[in-house]
Amino acid sequence: MNKITCTVNGKTLKATCEGSESLRSLLVRSGYESVRDSDDREGFAGSDTILFNDMPVYANLMLALQADGAEIRTAEGLGDSRNLSIVQQAMIDAGVVQSAYNAPAAALLLTWLLEKESHPTKEQIDTVLSGIFIRDTGYEHYYLAVQLAIEKKETGSYKTAISPTFRDHLSYVGKPKSKVDGPQLVSGEKSFVEDRVLPGYYSMVVLRSPYAHAYIKKIDTKAALAMDGVISIITHENCPDVFYMQAGQGNPEPSPHDRRLLNKKVRHVGDRVAAIVAETEEQAIAARDAIKVEYEVLKPIFTVEEAMEEGAPLVHNGIVEYRAGAPADLDEYNKSADPRDGKVIYQFPLHGDIRRNVASAAHGQIGDVEKGFKEADAVVERTYQTSQIQCTPLEPHLCYAKIDNGRLVVHASTQVPWHVRRIVAWVCQIPENKIHVIKEKVGGGYGSKQDILVEDLVSYATWITGKPIYYRNTRQEEFIANSTRHPMRVTVKMGAKKDGTLTGVYMDVRANTGPYGNHCLTVPMNACSKTLPLLKCDNMKFDVITYYTNILPTGAYQGYGAPKGTYGLMTCMAELADKLGIDYYEMAMKNKVEPGYMLEILKGLGEGREGTVVPVGSCGLDEALKQGAKMIEWGKKVKSSDPDWKIGKGFAMIQQGSGLPGLDHANAWAKLLTDGTFQIFSGGADLGTGLDTISVKMISEAFCVPMDLVSIVSGDTDSCTFDTGAYASSGTFFSGNASYLAAEDLKKNLLTEAAKQMDENFEDLICRAPGEVYSTKTGKTLGYGKLSHDALTGTGSGQVMGRASFTTNHNSIPYGAHFAQVAVNVRTGQVKVQKFYALQDAGTPINPELALCQMYGAALKSIGHTLYESMIIDEKGECINANLTDYGVPMISEKPDDFKAVLIDIDDEAGPYGAKSISEIATNGAAPAIAIAIHDACGIWMRSWPFSAEKILQELGKI
Amino acid sequence: MIQEFLIANDSEDALKLRRNNPKSVFYAGGTEINRLNSTVMAKTAISLSKLHLNNITDEGNSIRIGSMVTFQQLVESPLVPQYLKDAALYCGSFPRRNMATLGGNLALCGDHSYLAPVLLASRARLLTANLTEGGAYSEDNIPIREYHAYHSQFSGTLLLGVSLSKDQRFVGSSRFANTLESQAGVTVGFGATKNNEGVIDHVRVYVAVKGSGVQRLSDVENAIENGELTSRQDVQLAVGHAIEAKDDFTGSSSYKRYIASEGIAQLFAEFVAGGAK
Secondary structure (H helix, E strand, O other): OEEEEEEEOOEEEEEEEOOOOEHHHHHHHOOOOOOOOOOOOOOOOOOOEEEEOOEEEEHHHOEHHHHOOOEEEOHHHOOEOOEOOHHHHHHHHHOOOOOOOOHHHHHHHHHHHHHHOOOOOHHHHHHHOOOOOOOOOOOHHHHHHHHHHHHHHHHOOOOOOOOOOOOOOOOOOOOOOOOOOHHHHHOOOOOOHHHHOOOOOEEEEEEEOOOOOEEEEEEEOHHHHOOOOEEEEEEOOOOOOOOEOOEOOOOOOOOOEOEOOOOOEEOOOOOEEEEEEEOOHHHHHHHHHHOEEEEEEOOOOOOHHHHHOOOOOOOOOOEEEEOOOOOOOHHHHHHHOOHHHOEEEEOOOOOOEHHHOEEEEEEEEEOOHHHHHHHOOEEEEEEEEOOOEEOOOOOOOEEEEEEEOOEEEEEEOOOOHHHHHHHHHHHHOOOHHHEEEEEOOOOOOOOHHHEOOOHHHHHHHHHHHOOOEEEEOOHHHHHHOOOEEOOEEEEEEEEEOOOOOEEEEEEEEEEEEEOOOOOOOHHHHHHHHOOHHHEOOOOEEEEEEEEEOOOOOOOOOOOOOHHHHHHHHHHHHHHHHHHHOOOHHHHHHHHEOOOOOEOHHHHHOOOOOOOOOOEOOOOOHHHHHHHHHHHHOOOOOOOOOOOOEEEEEEEEEEEOOOOOOOOOOEEEEEEEOOOOOEEEEEOOOOOOOOHHHHHHHHHHHHHOOOHHHEEEEEOEOOOOOOEOOOOOOOHHHHHHHHHHHHHHHHHHHHHHHHHHHHOOOHHHEEEEOOOEEEEOOOOOEEEHHHHHHHHOOOOOOOOOEEEEEEOOOOOOOOEEEEEEEEEEEOOOOOEEEEEEEEEEEOEOOOOHHHHHHHHHHHHHHHHHHHHOOOOOEOOOOOEOOOOHHHHOOOOHHHOOOEEEEEEEOOOOOOOHHHEOOOOHHHHOOHHHHHHHHHHHHHOOOOOEOOOOHHHHHHHOOOO | OOOEEEEOOOHHHHHHHHHHOOOEEEEOOOHHHHOOOOOOOOOEEEEOOOOOOOOEEEOOOEEEEEOOOEHHHHHHOOOOOHHHHHHHOOOOOHHHHHHOEHHHHHHHOOOOOOOHHHHHHHOOEEEEEEEOOOOOEEEEEEEHHHHHHOHHHHOOOEEEEEEEEOOOOEEEEEEEEOOOOOOEEEEEEEEEEEOOOOOEEEEEEEEEEOOOEEEEOHHHHHHHHOOOOOOHHHHHHHHHHHOOOOOEOOEOHHHHHHHHHHHHHHHHHHHHHHOOO
16 A cells, blocks of 8 residues: 555545555546446546646546645646635536536636636537547537637626527526526536445355356356355346346337346346455455356347348347237247247237237338339439447446435436336336335436346345346447447438439338347337328338347437438438439428428327328428528538548438327325425426426426526425336427426415405415515515415415326427538548537427527437447447447547527427427438538438448449 | 546656556557557556647747647647548548547558558658666657657657658648548658759658558659659559558559559659649
């Protein structure tokens, strides 16, 4: 052990440390918890950034002993949540503090920069942020944050508008107001699951399969169990015989229950073989190494084509059961089942056929598509392939569970606390009242935290051992044992008249769900359901088939199947326009839907049931297309001065949904506190995107009170009411509507109580600033505080509360168009996105600054999917680029030179104050827009993600 | 993984500590030693922080760059030639540039090295320190090509710095990676001189290929010097044939061969068009 002395944030730190200890570890155990770790010492993501002798460095790449005599600064030294620095506040106000795992590190870097340069250039900002990975908000509003900080410092106030504002008659909705949890997050205070872990916890690690497809013949845990500190080892032999699935979806789920906690058959490299609980992580790892496993290795399959082959190895060949709608020949079907494969239990028919590796299927049509093709002057049929993409949240999947008062308490980083509770209850075979799920701040989700990937195992281990257990995925496990985007093969056949009028559209989607069927129906269905309704065409048909294989697991990812379907559909339309010799923009304008157009295609696009046909409602598509075309100067050819670089333009129409009408359900309740302040309890799970802020705004708007007089509790299964969760773009529309209605209910009850206390008519009373009831008839007023106090005296009528439940069949579809200008180097295959304009209609953007940042984040993410990102597996099914560096996420260097997000102002009739969803849709446009721009630049069609330099060169015939 | 951290007081002390601790490594920035999946298998780190090797000095006909000089110092120093600044910027992360050192990158000489191809192409000389078998301290000045060619024999050698000649010479490099932060599939370095009569001399062609190491293409160098390769196309073809490459996550072997040949050919064309720079 060595002794060192250093200064941290101006205070002397004397510490004793091992030679091997990292500087980050020393700082964290010394209380500087803002120095986080999101890459396991990869030196990539920058969560561990500190200032070391006044230079930004990564604490994880330094040894603690190097700090002897050093001066260190961490984010804790900038300011706390009650006393924020100018930079921290500016970051919140600019909207960049969302999932915020890296927000403290970014605040530290920007503070350092502004200490060196009072007016830094964009390039200098790029430089200091070059080593920090921001997935949620992109980087664009960081420039704004710097500008705001400079203005505040120099003049005491902001001069630059933070964002456009909407709905002048409203005070909070449609205005940039500081995100309610921003101070806690940006200052690096305890927020996340890892911050809730108490001393004395036990560690869990997981033994994972080295094979993509194998039976476990024998597993010997005796020696491991006898090792020091080992508490429990769970394997397929002693885990509950409960089949379930990990996708957090509405119950009954449109995904098969095709797994147990641990299975006798492993179906991907990294599949669970055993879970080991021990007093320390080191002991758990040592025990893991002592477990002996014998496998019967089977031939794996990795592609849809391999899965489709006659006689292909079967990924699932167990007993098939149906909770409802079993076919008559099920017994016959099950005769060939192998009991070692377990079961596949369908909640209702998904048209799966596991004996042919089919997990689910769906088909539908309107009109007569063959007739449509016959009527066409030109028909094209093209196949587009998308790759497997990792969500890469900065905070990995983790869970901390403990027993308290006989109940299981689960601290989760989740988008679906109620689904967590339900699935944990199933797995542990205990009633839901025995479980308390606490959704902590989510340090990045993007869909992958819609799936219950670690909570199931940790909760079960805690329940059977009675010990507090903490588990955290390594970054490698994030890649190999996590939800990812389903790879898909999307074939589009499209016919049109000479003038571009579409006569027929057919989509054939073949999706690869990998080892388990998480979202195996809904994600591929979205490739059609979130794309075909963009088009006015009487003849449309789709076939969707999802196959089991032995690739790494798939699941939910922001956008579901829409980015892939949009890529196929829009690129094919551009190919057809090219064949017809007409302008693609004109063709899009001719065939796009308009308000009032009846969306007959929706009938066949329900998620496991018949969909509801509705007309197009609020729709900003036309405006997005016109404004985008003007911004990018559509039709004007740009020429590079360097002959090796060719420049082209492209765009795509996009849509998504606002939750799942008829399926999603949100609840909220609110109460007036005794001093006249408010508290709202939302079932919604804010994953950093500002849903809590929306709920607070609902109260502030209804009662004309400042937001700091409203507090929020959300995503807590004990104190809040049920909500299906934050997925499928449901947060603002469903949970927001529940909060809106709860506020209105509270208002009704408050005014009823006020009428009684004031001896006035209910109809004459209004709520007004600064927090009182006012009689428009008599001019009398009653402050909320007095009202509440009097309601709670011995003679009052009790606490004033409001509650609401929101469901709807209304489709509030957000629309938009994304435009890109790219430069392609025809010698090297390099692609640079020069311009990217995202124009979207979000109805009334309740938090416009957060909405813009989510558009930037999602667009940059999808630029990454389009150009760089792909999980690569070798012939054995092992991921060979299972880290952030090799996988290739875009950073600030990959950001478009000219990047703009534009909110199209459209009011929606069903959203809370007219709001629709915002962020998922923003992942849909980049791939087709860039593919079309590349064609415009150099004449090649890119039909496979990612559009790597190598693929570009292949298409150009260079290699 | 490092278990012990020793701080050397001077160069001789560093060499002695290295000799007395068989599983030791010289510790400069630490970015490669401490990072996940590091290939460095040492137990003892010998810190060079007190050796005053973090300066860049003008030595008249040459520039001397200490081995502890960080990438960011290279970027910011007015003394450092542009080709080396460009290569330092291949490391896209500012915090990592503040940590990673010239000496550390060169000592590893990895297959995705940021600096090795361009320094080799520049004909830099290395300032080294050693202990003789008897324990006597000595310093040397060696051509960098020697260090590269016999790299494994220099495992106990302490790199003190790099000396860059100010002589007129074209030196350039290109790096081909998925994103700026990704490991490069290929990094190329090309250097050459041309006298007043247009005679091309001292050609250096180095290519770092992921999975296949840093390669010197001597045949290509000779063919250019001998006037056998005169056009961009000639060079491209020759380089493509000369390179060893394997398929991996950074690209197929055919892509790597192509892009390396394209990179070298482009630099050659720039050299022919502009001569020395």
